[in-house]
Amino acid sequence: MSLVRIPDPFDHPDWLFELKYDGFRALAHVEGHRCTLVSRRGHVFTKFSLLAEEIAHTVQADRAVLDGEIVCLGPDGRTHFYDLLFRREWPFFSAFDLFSHEDQDLRGRPLIERKRQLHQLIPRTNSRLLYVDHIEAQASVYSVKRVRAILIRYARHASALANRRSNSATVCG
Numbered sequence: 063m064s065l066v067r068i069p070d071p072f073d074h075p076d077w078l079f080e081l082k083y084d085g086f087r088a089l090a091h092v093e094g095h096r097c098t099l100v101s102r103r104g105h106v107f108t109k110f111s112l113l114a115e116e117i118a119h120t121v122q123a124d125r126a127v128l129d130g131e132i133v134c135l136g137p138d139g140r141t142h143f144y145d146l147l148f149r150r151e152w153p154f155f156s157a158f159d160l161f162s163h164e165d166q167d168l169r170g171r172p173l174i175e176r177k178r179q180l181h182q183l184i185p186r187t188n189s190r191l192l193y194v195d196h197i198e199a200q201a202s203v204y205s206v207k208r209v210r211a212i213l214i215r216y217a218r219h220a221s222a223l224a225n226r227r228s229n230s231a232t233v234c235g
Contacts, residue, residue, distance in 0.1 A: 078173060078196040083156045084141040085133035090117050090155060092126045099132065099155075107132065113153050113190055120191045122183050129159035130194070157184065158194035 088107060091098045097118035099107040107114075110132060121128070132153050134145040145151040160180035161169055168176050177196060184193045 078177075080158055080194055080196050083131040083133045083194070084143045085131040085146055085153070085156070088130060088132050088155070089161070090114070090121075090126075090128040090130065090157070092118055092121045092123060092128070094124055095119060097121075109149065110153060113155060116190050117155055120185065120187075120189045122185060123163055125165055126163050126183060127161040128155075128157040128180065128183075129161055130155050130157035152190065154190045154192050156192045156194050 086107065087102050088099045091100060095118050097114040099110050099114050099117075101107060113132065117128075132146065133156055134142045134151040134153050136142050142151065146153055157180060158177070159173070160176045160183070161167070163179060163183070168179065181193050181195075184191055
């Protein structure tokens with residue numbers, strides 16, 4: 063899913079705003095106590111087997127497909143891409159969308175609904191599986207203006223995954 067770059071932040075009540083993490087985009091396919099991390103191009107991430115195992119044991123579902131980013135985080139919560147690239151630190155999986163749950167395809171459902179379901183599947187314990195929360199409207203513009211070194215990912219509240227390519231944007235801080 064390609065994102066469109068826009069030069070300036072905007073506010074609109076129909077849009078959600080998320081921090082965009084700098085890492086490897088991946089789908090986490092969970093089946094029972096197994097998880098496979100797969101890239102956008104369909105390659106299996108074999109170097110992150112411990113992370114995949116932790117995801118499988120953390121997700122509160124027998125079957126699910128989570129969309130997210132494999133990242134290394136510093137103590138300040140910012141991503142450290144080179145630590146991930148050179149395997150200097152243990153990675154996290156930052157999940158921001160849920161494609162399927164217990165054999166039910168959720169891609170046609172509104173994003174806000176998929177995010178609610180995703181949030182319920184991720185326990186609030188110390189884990190390498192993190193839920194990426196969203197910000198609604200006014201707070202997003204404030205965040206972009208105050209923190210210049212981050213990217214914000216936008217997506218429509220009601221967007222189904224099939225339409226998401228044309229309904230997503232990134233603003234550079």
